[in-house]
Amino acid sequence: MVCTANDLSAWKDFPKGLRVLLLDGDTDSAAEIKSKLESMDYIVDTFRYENEALSAVSSRPESFHVAIVEISTSNNNGSFEFLETAKGLPTIMTSSVHCISTMMKCIALGAVEFLRKPLSEDKLRDIWQHVVHKAFNTGGNDLTKSLKPVEESVVSMLLPQLENGEPKKEDSGKTNDASMIHQNDREPPAGNDKYPAPSTPQLQQVGRLLDDTDCHDYTNYSTEKESREQDGEAESIETTSSHRTAEVNATVGRPRETMVKEKADVVEGTKGENLQNGVDTKSYHAVSEKSSSCPNKASRKKSKIDWTPELHTKFVEAVDQLGIDQAIPSRILKLMKVESLTRHNVASHLQKYRMQKRHILPKEDGRKWLQRQKMQSNIYTNKPIMAFPPYHSNIVVPVGPLYPMWGAPSHPPSIIQMWGVQGYYPPWQATESWDSKSYPGVHANGWGCPVMCPPNGYYFSMFSQNPTGLHFSCAMDRRRNCVEHHPEEEVIDKTVKEAISKPWLPMPLGLKPPSTEYVLAELSRRGISTIDASTL
DNA sequence: CCTAAAATAT
DNA sequence: GATATTTTAG
Numbered sequence: 001m002v003c004t005a006n007d008l009s010a011w012k013d014f015p016k017g018l019r020v021l022l023l024d025g026d027t028d029s030a031a032e033i034k035s036k037l038e039s040m041d042y043i044v045d046t047f048r049y050e051n052e053a054l055s056a057v058s059s060r061p062e063s064f065h066v067a068i069v070e071i072s073t074s075n076n077n078g079s080f081e082f083l084e085t086a087k088g089l090p091t092i093m094t095s096s097v098h099c100i101s102t103m104m105k106c107i108a109l110g111a112v113e114f115l116r117k118p119l120s121e122d123k124l125r126d127i128w129q130h131v132v133h134k135a136f137n138t139g140g141n142d143l144t145k146s147l148k149p150v151e152e153s154v155v156s157m158l159l160p161q162l163e164n165g166e167p168k169k170e171d172s173g174k175t176n177d178a179s180m181i182h183q184n185d186r187e188p189p190a191g192n193d194k195y196p197a198p199s200t201p202q203l204q205q206v207g208r209l210l211d212d213t214d215c216h217d218y219t220n221y222s223t224e225k226e227s228r229e230q231d232g233e234a235e236s237i238e239t240t241s242s243h244r245t246a247e248v249n250a251t252v253g254r255p256r257e258t259m260v261k262e263k264a265d266v267v268e269g270t271k272g273e274n275l276q277n278g279v280d281t282k283s284y285h286a287v288s289e290k291s292s293s294c295p296n297k298a299s300r301k302k303s304k305i306d307w308t309p310e311l312h313t314k315f316v317e318a319v320d321q322l323g324i325d326q327a328i329p330s331r332i333l334k335l336m337k338v339e340s341l342t343r344h345n346v347a348s349h350l351q352k353y354r355m356q357k358r359h360i361l362p363k364e365d366g367r368k369w370l371q372r373q374k375m376q377s378n379i380y381t382n383k384p385i386m387a388f389p390p391y392h393s394n395i396v397v398p399v400g401p402l403y404p405m406w407g408a409p410s411h412p413p414s415i416i417q418m419w420g421v422q423g424y425y426p427p428w429q430a431t432e433s434w435d436s437k438s439y440p441g442v443h444a445n446g447w448g449c450p451v452m453c454p455p456n457g458y459y460f461s462m463f464s465q466n467p468t469g470l471h472f473s474c475a476m477d478r479r480r481n482c483v484e485h486h487p488e489e490e491v492i493d494k495t496v497k498e499a500i501s502k503p504w505l506p507m508p509l510g511l512k513p514p515s516t517e518y519v520l521a522e523l524s525r526r527g528i529s530t531i532d533a534s535t536l
Numbered sequence: 537c538c539t540a541a542a543a544t545a546t
Numbered sequence: 547g548a549t550a551t552t553t554t555a556g
Contacts, residue, residue, distance in 0.1 A: 030539080303548095304546090304550085304551060305551075305552090307550080307551090328537080328538065328539095329538070329539090330537070330538085343537085343538095344551095344552070344553080345551080345552085347537095347538075347539075348550085348551055348553095349550095349551085350538095350539090351539070351540075351541095351551095352549095352550075352551085353540090475549080506542080527551065
């Protein structure tokens, strides 16, 4: 990363605005350091006590780019804790006590550098290097929001240089032009919020260039920006949790090895910290790439969402909660409350979800979706609406074994593949996704259940004719808690009876009245040839 | 904003 | 080659 003179000029003001966390028990010392840093345009937040510093880091990790932590004989252990806790933050240790083993320990624990006190301007001036280094060498996991802009700006700044070194087709000619460099130059983003669009031509070019050189890592990028893109709705999701656990890898053309391991970490579920949301946060993770071939990762922000069982469960729960008529991407997204999931992601998943169902319930489906459209005006009522009156909430629907799919919850004994034929997902479905905890019955409602049998009396014939391999799951009221996991015949009977006894009520969702032909045929089959018109 | 269809990535 | 996801249209 040697820079040319031109490039250097672009770097000149870089550190400006970078945020420094200063933890120093010595007030005077802290003031002095702060003063020096500020004179160099760093923004400094001083903390006297470690716990304060740590809470600051955890509550607003994006507020710091680098930390300087003083370690003395008195706070010895405490500082180590900071080091261990604030892993994502490049941390410089400093002390007036010069103990090689302490230094060693600090470095071993992840400190990026150990500076002896007193900290002169010279020592402090270029601490930004650690920020940049971090930005380039860390997995998305650690690449905090605040670091990304840095990374991006650096990439941008780097561009001219890269182009010089490896002219790329059409763009080549103008690379040496100083004005060009200036154009690509980006202000240090530190203080502001203007994140350069992740997909700027520049970045893409850089990506390409890096590819062609020696990059071996797929560039996953946090989807956070996308989240932001999705207008106001994002906020409601965002604010909930500060942690960015389920983060996506972000690696910008970083040459050389490393990383593989980092990925493992990411998948694990980023540093143990706040996992309150349990499932939520780690519910998904970016798909790790094989760091072998380096295709075109140029478009960094294109990380893929891995719809893990947990994530999918959340998704389904959201859909169910919303009900068929309200289940639209934006709402689902809200309900899911999963950080950095974009509306697009959800929409896409929803699309697949529907397709599955459609494929499974060719007949019913169209109808249902039609219904849905018509009912769109029927906005949220806290009660089940229209086609799904309360008293039908316990309807039981048969689920044919031939319909392995999404919404249909299966009972442990009958592990049905939820996602179609390819056993992509392990058995978690049965145990994890559809257990009582995850709203077992919910999935059996409108969408979930392949409800192909005619209602009313036909239930009986249906069952008697195809008793084999039928599985029963129960649907439930959207918000009510389910129902029995093993709907017994009584339930079926009850439901059927109800439906029969109240023919004037709408059909339970997913059921459609039998066609006249069918009715006649069935009656005929039963030896009933005449019908009293009044009963129809 | 939504959904469907096309394009990509695995 | 099939499928999962993202992008692109309408």
